[in-house]
Amino acid sequence: MSKEQTGHDTQIDLDVIRERYEAERKKRLKPSGTDQYTFTDGKFAKFADDPYAPEPQPRNARREDLDVLVIGTGIGGIQLAAKLDQSSIGNFLLVDIAADFGGTWYWNRYPGLRCDVESYIYLPFLEETGYVPTERYTRGSEIFAYCQKLGRHFNLYERTLFQTKVTGITWNEDDARWMVTTSRGDELRARFVTTQSGIFGKPQLPGIPGIEDFAGCTFHSARWRYDYTGGGSDGGLDKLADKRVGIVGTGTTALQVVPELAAAAQEVTVFQRTPTAVGVRDNSPTDIEWFKSQPAGWQARRIKTFNALSMGENVDCPVDDGWARFFRRLIGSVATLPPEELSPEGIARAQEIADFAYNADVRARVDEFVRDPQKADLLKAYYRTMCKRPGFSDHYLPVFDLDHVKLVDVSGGIDRITADGVVVNGVEHKLDCLILCTGFELGTTWAHQAGYDVIGRDATKLSDKWSQGLITYHGLFSQGFPNMFFMGLTQTGITINVPQMLQEQADHLTFVIKHCIDNNIRTVDTTSEAEDSWQQTIGAITEARRPFLEACTPGYYNAEGNVGDRRSAIGSGWYLPSTQFFEMWSQWRSAGAFEGLVLEK
The missing domain is CATH 3.50.50.60 (FAD/NAD(P)-binding domain)
Incomplete structure (x- = not known):
């Protein structure tokens, strides 16, 4: 042996x-x-009922023309809306079936709830708001309250339709608009739509x-x-x-x-x-003096180095917790290898x-x-x-x-x-x-999780195109569904610290949207060639991870042991390492060529 x-x-x-x-x-x-x-x-619909809010008060149906409709008011929706506002894109609306901001932190309010990532890197916009988390791993109730604070800070409450479920999204080619209907009778004409169906919301x-x-x-x-x-x-x-x-x-x-x-x-x-x-866990109250002594830009640097560490890079990261110690073990095991063993198999x-x-x-x-x-x-x-x-x-x-x-x-x-x-x-x-405590719906198709379908060009249904798994370019675009962008676990770079992943997506999408608005671009869609190429890239990464996943105990990451099941967003694969992915996006934006996309005036 x-x-x-x-x-x-x-x-x-x-x-x-x-x-x-x-x-x-x-x-x-x-x-x-x-x-x-x-x-x-x-018959199981009652398990998804909202126990935290009363029945919605009647309101008049909205008829609006929008530049951007943001579906979802979790942290990702808040980050995107804030970025749009900071980029002088003000004609947007948010919509969510929940009764308040928070997403994951709205629905999950069970006793003892805490974040499993340091609050100093998990909670976005700490420098902008001046907020000091009370603990290193703060309670769910505090995170929910912070999401509400962000809603107020960025003036989002007056631009949000809560307790409103999207019932259908259909592309109108003549007008180059998405026609969005809701459970409250709203008819929203949106030039662009972003959707993030949530990761930990649907039981x-x-x-x-x-x-x-x-x-x-x-x-x-x-x-x-x-x-x-x-x-x-x-x-x-x-x-x-x-x-x-x-x-x-x-x-x-x-x-x-x-x-x-x-x-x-x-x-x-x-x-x-x-x-x-x-x-x-080793939780502790926040050292106020330490927190206030941090230099400008400290949070972005802390977030970036933590992600680099989790991707196997031997960087100087100030985070020292269970996550960081585990990844340092892996990095250290490779650092001590003799040169002749520095092969993929040896590593x-x-x-x-x-x-x-x-x-x-x-x-x-x-x-x-x-x-x-x-x-x-x-x-x-x-x-x-x-x-x-x-x-x-x-x-x-x-x-x-x-x-x-x-x-x-x-x-x-x-x-x-x-x-x-x-x-x-x-x-x-x-x-x-x-x-x-049996988790969340992450193993079904995207349309089933979202609770609505999208009808794109030539009456193509997203549920049909994605029936056997996501097909995207960079995780955000899907050919035949112009001016629609998909956030979340959608074949993009994955991070342990989910808000970082969502912020990277928000930054990238806002760049595309602003360019289109400023330059009178009618539609933006990906090419089939770019989409096919990205599927090959994602497929190769997924295949390389197959032996590891097949040896895993059944769970979310390996489709309960059925690694070949690609129906869900997780099963459809993602890009690793995410540090490389985000750098690729940065270079893509700097080049300004919008490679892989077709922009129609």
Whole structure:
């Protein structure tokens, strides 16, 4: 057998650990892939209802001609609107089904919610607003309030239609306008449309028989029922003192929710398919003097160096957290290789060993907090770190040492849900409340996630063109859908710090839109040749990542183990490293040739 010394006082038996990873993967693999989930349509539509806002007040339908319609009022929509305004493009409108700004942070208000990226790089416009985050990893309630603050700061409230769902978008070739209809009877004629259907907003449900039969209270974590639990997103769930609460799912949401439930409920039963690797969070209040001492431009530099570090570049980055320490391990493993081993295979092997060692250390943390050996074994994760979004918490593992917190292994699936509880391996676990921390709809087609279709040139439906996956140029443009731009996880450069990715997109799109407006450009579309070339580029990157993804435990990143499923935006691929992608965009703008696009006067 092959054994390696990692440099972190950990010896790794490569054959043994690879076999364990593969065995754990197979236990959780289902042939149905992402189709194992149920979505908030039809009889399950109630799981997507907004519990935070009253029914919308009647208003007159709007009939407007716009330069830009921005669909979505999450952080990406705010960033784009702010950039448009700063570029003297004022004739725009935002629209969202939510009742306020925030996007992810509007819908997700579960107790214990925090950002898993430093607030100093996650919250945009800190220098512009002068806002000082209260903590290094700030609470969701503070992020939501900050989104509202940005809405006020950039005067966006008066330019936004909330509680308004887009129902259709159709291209009018004669007028070179998009005709957009909404659930409130609006008819909006937009010269340009940007759309970002959201990443963590639309819940997905486990496809478990009987989910609608449960007689107790059941809801998805992204639509938290505080009327039932009491308290708020900062905790204090005082109505659960006599309740038996079950929670399905143990991803990064559960890491934050379970400690709050354990502090409040009579009994908590956690149904776990796959354990999350839980690293140190190490949160702390913001040092006000440090924050105020930062020089001009500090946030942009901090954001850029963190992304470079996460892309494997050995840069001087001031961020020192769980993310940064992991990536420094990978970088360090390559830096110590002798010249004759600096091949792609040698680098991959060195990083694999470093990854194994990191996870061995993370698994060792479990034994520090959980005395029950059966619980401890179930809580240990056996997969490569970036197979899932890593978790960081200083409170999750300790609660499993409490007698009233149970852990049930459902790696083989849940039998069914009854009126009284959840049945696993023939045993019924009685519950009063069932909470579904089962993630978000990221495995379906773009049109299904967005909730509307787009009809472009020659009556071509976007749902048809993208039925088997996204087809774009640079992730933002799709041939046959002129003057429409797609933001989000759409074959662009991907970042751990999502607002950076969205800001790069907002900057790039605003450059294109402003050029078109200033130069009386009627339409902008991509060429089929540019689109085909980009698909080949994305396809090559996706294919290069296939061995890694195929070895991963089922999850978002590998379409629940079915790597060949390209229907979703994630499955359609993205560009890595994003540092290279963003530099390519910068050079593209500097050249001013609008390569790959057709601009019609």
